[in-house]
Amino acid sequence: xxxxxxxxxxxxxxxxxxxxxxxxxxxxxxxxxxxxxxxxxxxxxxxxxxxxxxxxxxxxxxxxxxxxxxxxxxxxxxxxxxxxxxxxxxxxxxxxxxxxxxxxxxxxxxxxx
Amino acid sequence: xxxxxxxxxxxxxxxxxxxxxxxxxxxxxxxxxxxxxxxxxxxxxxxxxxxxxxxxxxxxxxxxxxxxxxxxxxxxxxxxxxxxxxxxxxxxxxxxxxxxxxxxxxxxxxxxxxxxxxxxxxxxxxxxxxxxxxxxxxxxxxxxxxxxxxxxxxxxxxxxxxxxxxxxxxxxxxxxxxxxxxxxxxxxxxxxxxxxxxxxxxxxxxxxxxxxxxxxxxxxxxxxxxxxxxxxxxxxxxxxxxxxxxxxxxxxxxxxxxxxxxxxxxxxxxxxxxxxxxxxxxxxxxxxxxxxxxxxxxxxxxxxxxxxxxxxxxxxxxxxxxxxxxxxxxxxxxxxxxxxxxxxxxxxxxxxxxxxxxxxxxxxxxxxxxxxxxxxxxxxxxxxxxxxxxxxxxxxxxxxxxxxxxxxxxxxxxxxxxxxxxxxxxxxxxxxxxxxxxxxxxxxxxxxxxxxxxxxxxxxxxxxx
Numbered sequence: 001x002x003x004x005x006x007x008x009x010x011x012x013x014x015x016x017x018x019x020x021x022x023x024x025x026x027x028x029x030x031x032x033x034x035x036x037x038x039x040x041x042x043x044x045x046x047x048x049x050x051x052x053x054x055x056x057x058x059x060x061x062x063x064x065x066x067x068x069x070x071x072x073x074x075x076x077x078x079x080x081x082x083x084x085x086x087x088x089x090x091x092x093x094x095x096x097x098x099x100x101x102x103x104x105x106x107x108x109x110x111x112x113x
Numbered sequence: 114x115x116x117x118x119x120x121x122x123x124x125x126x127x128x129x130x131x132x133x134x135x136x137x138x139x140x141x142x143x144x145x146x147x148x149x150x151x152x153x154x155x156x157x158x159x160x161x162x163x164x165x166x167x168x169x170x171x172x173x174x175x176x177x178x179x180x181x182x183x184x185x186x187x188x189x190x191x192x193x194x195x196x197x198x199x200x201x202x203x204x205x206x207x208x209x210x211x212x213x214x215x216x217x218x219x220x221x222x223x224x225x226x227x228x229x230x231x232x233x234x235x236x237x238x239x240x241x242x243x244x245x246x247x248x249x250x251x252x253x254x255x256x257x258x259x260x261x262x263x264x265x266x267x268x269x270x271x272x273x274x275x276x277x278x279x280x281x282x283x284x285x286x287x288x289x290x291x292x293x294x295x296x297x298x299x300x301x302x303x304x305x306x307x308x309x310x311x312x313x314x315x316x317x318x319x320x321x322x323x324x325x326x327x328x329x330x331x332x333x334x335x336x337x338x339x340x341x342x343x344x345x346x347x348x349x350x351x352x353x354x355x356x357x358x359x360x361x362x363x364x365x366x367x368x369x370x371x372x373x374x375x376x377x378x379x380x381x382x383x384x385x386x387x388x389x390x391x392x393x394x395x396x397x398x399x400x401x402x403x404x405x406x407x408x409x410x411x412x413x414x415x416x417x418x419x420x421x422x423x424x425x426x427x428x429x430x431x432x433x434x435x436x437x438x439x440x441x442x443x444x445x446x447x448x449x450x451x452x453x454x455x456x457x458x459x460x461x462x463x464x465x466x467x468x469x470x471x472x473x474x475x476x477x478x479x480x481x482x483x484x485x486x487x488x489x490x491x492x493x494x495x496x497x498x499x500x501x502x503x504x505x506x507x508x509x510x511x512x513x514x515x516x517x518x519x520x521x522x523x524x525x526x527x528x529x530x531x532x533x534x535x536x537x538x539x540x541x542x543x544x545x546x547x548x549x550x551x552x553x554x555x556x557x558x559x560x561x562x563x564x565x566x567x568x569x570x571x572x573x574x575x576x577x578x
Contacts, residue, residue, distance in 0.1 A: 046401045047340035048408055048460070049448045 002097040003071040007062045009082040009090040020081035034061040152240045154371040161362025162247035171352025173258035176343035176459045180544025182554035188257040196253040196277035203278040208285030217292035255314025258459030260321040268528040299501045301509045302486035305367035307422030307472035315466025317521035324525045327456030338451045353410035385436025389416015392440035411460045415443035419472035425484030439468045477503035
């Protein structure tokens, strides 16, 4: 019925992804600053001559609530807009959502999207 | 540099008479003009030196974590406040008041009485005190950065009184106060205080950091140093640049007169600072692959500390070289103390203690002019002065090191045994801001429009509406 599409992307791709999603007709999204690592792992930097591990790299997390029918299209749109071909471009996944409410009107389910 | 500040009692008595006679000043307008210029300039220079407090506060805040930012600011605020009062009541009198006792190893007058009676050549007692108090506050505040993020505020506050009431003033007595180091056959030279001010702060910082031990997480289980990056590099650079500006009060002001030597001293100070910054950056860049911003800032300060002692005695090219070597030393010194597990988050021991020693010794090599301490020209080894000055400078830095480390070590150990020197492990992990001072330095306001106070406060504020 409903799906939550979650994407963790490079912060500098946010603007492109937002524009692509808006063009694809997506009416809303939630954006959170995030940090983490994937396959690229951590790397070492020095601070005042002492080494330290940079484990968590800054990312942006985008969440879009949508209907089952739209989920695949939204995932593809994000993937196309967020990809640079380089390491650390991020990931997209979607999860089933059991309920949703629009706070202002009290609409539920598909109506709330 | 005829007006430097060794305060002879005979000279004082003569000047008190001169100053007490306004008729005389009126008769000689050029004297009156010079008197006003001297006092005004030294007042302005003292203000610049007090401005350095802001620089120290920012450098130290920037190089430590945001959970301790209130604490480091409070330490900077209070070591100046406690320091200035302690110096007025006791310290100044030990440094400059009364007769030379025990062959110039000690002397005493009540602090404020000492202020009122002591006259340096051409300066009002209040001008001289104001300038000296700014230096005492500088020596005191150097220590806070090295002891950052783990020291009980109460103990640090007590320390602030003792260093400006007793430790720094005894060093003053031996040196600028006209004591035993000024009475040697080849007297000591330390124009603006590489050792007297910076060395005292730096070596007290060494004892503080040593007795406290490193911050939690600073070393891995195998003993390898692990970086704990500070929370604001803009603070560090802004602070370093404020210190750089303040130094134009520190060094040229130490001429203690508005005369023709002020600008050459300012020029040598400027060039040494630049040379220190660039050298530190170049070495660090080569060594670690990237130019670390805070090490470059340390390099700028190292150039300044290095040139502080020799600035009156050396030629301009020598000042550049001395500053550059200071910048080189600081890079290796920071790594050296790291490996010894002496955790100094800001590099204060290296910048002020180690480089201060280099600056003081550099006089023995490069002294060409008489800076009013040396009493002769061409005292440096490179100008045919032989090793005479070297032995004096060596005795000076060694005796100073032994005295300051012993006195500061005893003070910190006494504090450790009584009120305790280090906060609890829980407090250190949570940050000192809330547990020592009641509120965080950042974050009461969550920065979200419309969000109530609860959003960001660590302690919920009850709704009283």
